[in-house]
Amino acid sequence: MDFFAEQDRARRAGRWLLLGFGCALAACIVLVYLALLPMTAGEYGEEIALWQPGLFLIVALAVGGVIGGGSAWKVAALAAGGGEAVARTLGGRLVARNTTDAAERRLINLADEMAIAAGIPAPPVYVLEDETAINAFAAGDHPRAAVVAVTRGALDRLTRDELQGVIAHEFSHILNGDMRLNMRLVGVLHGLFMLAGAGRVLLRSGGGRSSGKDKNGLVVLGLVLVVAGYLTGLAGRLVRAAVSRQREFLADASAVQFTRNPQGLLGALHKVAQQASGLAHGQGEAVSHMLFDGRSSASALRSAGGLLATHPPL
Template sequence: MDFFAAQDHARRASRQLVGWFAAAVVAIILVIYLLLAFVLGSGEGPYGPQPVSWWQPELLLATAVVVGGFILLGSLYKILTLASGGGAAVAEALGGRLVPRATTDALERRLVNVVDEMAIAAGIPAPPVYVLDGEQGINAFAAGTRTTEGVVAVTRGTLEQLSRDELQGVIAHEFSHILNGDMRLNLRLIGVLHGILLLTLIGRILARSARGSDKGAAPMIIMGLVLIVVGYVGVLFGKIIKAAVSRQREFLADAAAVQFTRNPAGIAGALQRIAGHGSAIGHPRAEEASHMFFGSGMALSRMFATHPPLDERIRRIDPSFRGAPRSAASTGSAATTPAAAGFAGSAERAAQPLSAAAFAASVGTVRPQHVDFARRLLAGLPPAFVDEVHHPAGAQAAVFALLLAEDATIRTRQLDIVRSRHGDGSASACAELRDTLRAAGSRARLPILDIAIPALREPAEEARRQVLDSVDALIRADGRVSLFEYALQRILHHALLPPRTRYRGNTSPTQLHADITVLLSLLARAGHGDASLAEEAFAAAARQAPTDGPWTLLERAEMRPERIDQALDHLAATTPPFRARLIEACATAVMHDGQVNASEFELLRVVCEALDCPVPPLTEGA
């Protein structure tokens, strides 16, 4: 399943979840209505027992408004709370501790390094990393609302019990959830169950408040007990839905982990260690997030299990597995073995020639060559430099160094800007890091930015805004904006400022056509200096566009930054199939001449990131 198919599948699963949720709410409303009709309608009339009237439209409407509204508001509140807090809120609610990028703990440094590798390979900023220190079971999860806004969390047991290859298999599994849209679906599952569970809380309040009262409190006690029972039954069916949605996604994530790393022994070894060591999560709130974990965090029956059986997961990766758990005492590196049948066939394919279609197919897909590229890049950087960008001050200096001009006069002006805003030390560090960055090459610029962003996020918002102001000043120093400068500026503004509310309105076909025109015009002119070639590239891209013409190439003056931002916001709200065709059209606009340099690729990545469609790095031979 490719990225867009996986995203579309997640959207369909979300719609199905809404449907099941609506059915559960309707059933709950009917049960409570029938109970109210019985309680309020029964009694003695002038001629004996009064028959119950089961059809009372006013009562049904009132029940639907009160009960349905209560459940809906409870679910929406939980979903919005989780969305605003992001993955960090989930990790902290489960007892997670943010790992400083500059940690000196050897196990935590290994974890950060593995996460950096996978982030570079996936083409997204390295996510914040959390450790659940109080959990000795082997487990992990990813949480967030978008591919660029997630976090990765692991238990203390995962750090201590797994080898590096096994840890990489687990992290690759979690990155698959990030790329495939599972994180947003997981948060919605938590919200849906929360709304139904609130009924039991109201039931308990009613039952307790009626204790010790006179006989007239009996209906209130009965109502409270019914709400408790109905709420728990609703949650029970909700758990069945949650389990059904989650189990298949786990198989897909296991397969993706093998594809990413070309090392079935890594994730298979981690699963075998779980079989011997366990994956239980002891936190009181673990159950509501049970579907998010790498391994089953709770002891549940098969009907409610959010994960497939361990033996079945392992055998799909390693058909030779016979049920013997791997000893947790051995943490040696797992050997790399040939790809398992049925799982990693695509991982063995060589890199395809870079064409528009191949570029679109690479979106959200990590191949072994991308992981190898990330590993080689990090290994080729001086260790002191990597340590430097894991500190906020060093990451800041590295970003400034990426913007230093080749022209000595302009570079001096830029260093003066850094010195006046951040001091002599920052200016000196910036100048020193420039040589390291030049030696790393242009292909390393965005990957280095990806591993610097988490450290840049650590200071308070005011300090982050100061960094962004300095970045803007450095870009303006020469009076022009290069493709790379635009790419870096947009990535940093998105990463360091509070998340903007995403556009979710219905954009008219006319507006979408205008938005696509802006985007394709920008890319065609960026990828082709000659006006006639830009016209040809634009025309070729328009033929791939997801809407019909007519099309007119815009002049550069018509493509203002705020207009580009507006277009990207509108287009990011479209469906995955629409964005799949759009990205192929965008790639055609840049690659029409058969060439793509680092700056053009960086601009393409920015466009794709704005559309929530991450692309892996540009590797040799791609």
């Protein structure tokens, strides 16, 4: 297996896909600008100039401000507490480095080995004691604030080589900044949907005490913002899912680089394919995009034929 070639392919595909977010933002600005053009007509029906730099600048700043503000708030909220907060929320227990439990000792050793292979500090390791399925995740917006968590099912049911492959996969997410990238993509999506929220507020305002041209203008602008926000938000979700799938391919190829043993990761994936999906914890669906086994029945129902799936097929 040429794992370096696979890593390069996944990175190139991911970079091209990220341009899709820029296209979604640009399309949103253009839609709002075009919708506002008819409102610039005078009382006597003068011909409307298609290019009005001043109006375009105002629209770009207003739309960019709403999306940017919403994105910044969401990213800050996601980053609060770091990876340790995510692990504890899911019922994780920190594994002491001096543990005498054989399974936990093996886990610590594997984490140290993969930290050396990846060239990053060994992160804290958590075990999700109440989870019997095979799963794992890495969380945190920076390598020095990251954690790795595995389920009790992974500890009990995977061989050393298989568990090493899973841990190596998660270390790739840390090394390649996938957690930070995902938070930013989620933030942009939140900003796009906030634009739709602003449109709903304008629609309600338009149905209030405003009258005449002002009322019609508010209603039209609100409707445009709702449509633009939801359409570009859907496009953003499709792009985010495609980026996530490429990062999963990158993590697989990096895991083979770190371990030099594709059979370990392959064996773990075979066992994952034979089990029920997701986590038993109530928050499992919310963090499914972070998991080694990111399948869930709810996600599958919304995946639009796999286009919104965050993981490639097993």
